[in-house]
Amino acid sequence: MSDWSAKNPYMTQITENYILNGEGSKKETRHIVFALGDSGLDYKVGDALGVLAENPPHIVDDLIAVQGWDPEMTVTTHNGERSLYDALKKDFEVHMANKKFVQSLAEKVVSSGMKISMSIVSRTRNESSWSANEDQQAPPSLKPSVPTDDPAAQVEAITSDTKAIEDYLWTRDYIDIMREFDVKYTPEEFFELAGRLKPRLYSIASSHDAHPGFVELTVGIVRFEYNGRARGGLCTQFMADEIDTSGAPIGVFMSPTKSFVLPDDKDIDIIMVGPGTGIAPFRAFMEQRVHDGGGGKNWLFFGDQSEKTEFYYKDEIESWIDGGHLYRFTTAWSRDQEEKIYVQHRLKEHGAEIWEWFERGAYFYICGDKTYMAKDVHRALIQIAIDHGGMSEEDATHFIGDTMMKEQKRYLRDVY
Numbered sequence: 001m002s003d004w005s006a007k008n009p010y011m012t013q014i015t016e017n018y019i020l021n022g023e024g025s026k027k028e029t030r031h032i033v034f035a036l037g038d039s040g041l042d043y044k045v046g047d048a049l050g051v052l053a054e055n056p057p058h059i060v061d062d063l064i065a066v067q068g069w070d071p072e073m074t075v076t077t078h079n080g081e082r083s084l085y086d087a088l089k090k091d092f093e094v095h096m097a098n099k100k101f102v103q104s105l106a107e108k109v110v111s112s113g114m115k116i117s118m119s120i121v122s123r124t125r126n127e128s129s130w131s132a133n134e135d136q137q138a139p140p141s142l143k144p145s146v147p148t149d150d151p152a153a154q155v156e157a158i159t160s161d162t163k164a165i166e167d168y169l170w171t172r173d174y175i176d177i178m179r180e181f182d183v184k185y186t187p188e189e190f191f192e193l194a195g196r197l198k199p200r201l202y203s204i205a206s207s208h209d210a211h212p213g214f215v216e217l218t219v220g221i222v223r224f225e226y227n228g229r230a231r232g233g234l235c236t237q238f239m240a241d242e243i244d245t246s247g248a249p250i251g252v253f254m255s256p257t258k259s260f261v262l263p264d265d266k267d268i269d270i271i272m273v274g275p276g277t278g279i280a281p282f283r284a285f286m287e288q289r290v291h292d293g294g295g296g297k298n299w300l301f302f303g304d305q306s307e308k309t310e311f312y313y314k315d316e317i318e319s320w321i322d323g324g325h326l327y328r329f330t331t332a333w334s335r336d337q338e339e340k341i342y343v344q345h346r347l348k349e350h351g352a353e354i355w356e357w358f359e360r361g362a363y364f365y366i367c368g369d370k371t372y373m374a375k376d377v378h379r380a381l382i383q384i385a386i387d388h389g390g391m392s393e394e395d396a397t398h399f400i401g402d403t404m405m406k407e408q409k410r411y412l413r414d415v416y
């Protein structure tokens with residue numbers, strides 16, 4: 001076994017990197033292939049790949065320019081001595097500002113002499129009363145309205161509660177904020193505030209048996225724009241824009257799973273629900289099941305916005321169907337008709353058959369969006385147990401969430 005890790009990643013190259021979406025799509029989802037070379041790295045289906053990215057050069061350049069720093073100066077970070085440019089590019093997350101930095105503005109704006117007196121607040125509510133002058137904090141819900149051209153008051157309004165900071169940060173990065181408040185930091189002060197650069201995990205979309213020496217991913221590139229400047233995700237933009245297939249090095253390591261695994265018994269049926277990039281591990285599962293040649297049936301639920309532009313891996317899916325490997329394939333294209341249709345709707349439509357599969361011992365896998373999709377699918381499964389298993393709501397909730405998921409370990413999730 002190799003000992004590559006987040007701290008000691010294997011430096012490799014991307015050998016293939018192409019967009020899976022059709023023309024006119026609002027999304028950019030890529031298939032990205034990494035060579036494993038002489039790393040000795042191995043993986044099983046269900047595992048994730050850790051990827052270490054760097055900040056976009058234009059952001060590092062702008063940050064240095066706006067602060068008037070010398071990019072060549074030697075600095076010390078948690079990774080040792082290096083040039084300031086390298087530290088900003090590789091050691092910290094400088095592409096998005098964080099709360100700690102916004103909170104530091106209070107100190108900066110005060111110490112640069114910009115703070116002006118806050119108007120005195122005195123209100124009474126629910127038998128409690130507060131009064132505040134420039135030295136006292138008013139409860140967040142009772143903040144006085146502030147003139148928008150007063151920097152110190154603006155900072156106070158932004159830092160007054162978590163939601164206000166989050167809203168503020170949603171459309172701004174460090175460069176925007178530094179410009180907005182005309183604040184200067186030393187590199188050391190900035191390092192104290194900025195978060196350390198973290199690796200990102202990606203569900204592996206290939207079977208090592210089918211692609212010896214390579215590991216493949218399905219990646220949704222995060223891009224957005226505010227205040228006339230293009231922004232986006234650190235790792236996805238790095239893979240799409242900076243590395244592409246240039247041969248530039250990129251650090252990777254394996255993040256093995258203990259639970260999100262195929263049944264040992266290859267004759268067991270499996271149901272896979274993987275809309276969007278959630279299809280990644282199921283491409284790997286299908287490749288493995290085809291390679292292993294067991295008798296278990298495979299049923300894949302896939303979906304995204306439109307069949308025309310988001311039917312990822314269409315040729316492979318069709319060849320699995322034609323070859324008799326994919327027994328059932330059910331799609332949910334959310335925007336191809338008037339009403340929005342998602343995978344959970346399709347699950348309910350096929351509830352009777354899904355319940356039969358469950359009764360025969362089928363495993364159920366889900367991958368993709370944790371915030372909405374996974375919860376909706378969980379609720380759909382409970383409904384199926386009620387409608388087709390004749391259970392009460394309480395029994396159905398217990399069966400899906402405890403019996404299948406925790407005791408039998410045949411309801412498995414890879415959600416993010």
Ligand SMILES: Cc1cc2nc3c(=O)[nH]c(=O)nc-3n(C[C@H](O)[C@H](O)[C@H](O)COP(=O)(O)OP(=O)(O)OC[C@H]3O[C@@H](n4cnc5c(N)ncnc54)[C@H](O)[C@@H]3O)c2cc1C
Pocket residue numbers: 048096170171200201202203204218219220221222223224232233234235236237277278280414415416
């Ligand atoms: C186990 C696991 C498996 C995963 N598998 C996959 C996979 O197979 N494929 C895949 O694509 N991803 C996968 N992910 C997610 C992946 O790890 C990254 O989180 C994702 O690619 C974004 O990383 P990034 O560095 O590009 O973005 P980051 O730099 O981390 O930025 C993302 C953040 O940007 C912010 N943001 C997004 N849109 C906007 C907007 N419009 N305006 C303002 N802010 C915005 C949000 O705060 C969001 O959290 C997985 C995650 C886990 C934990």
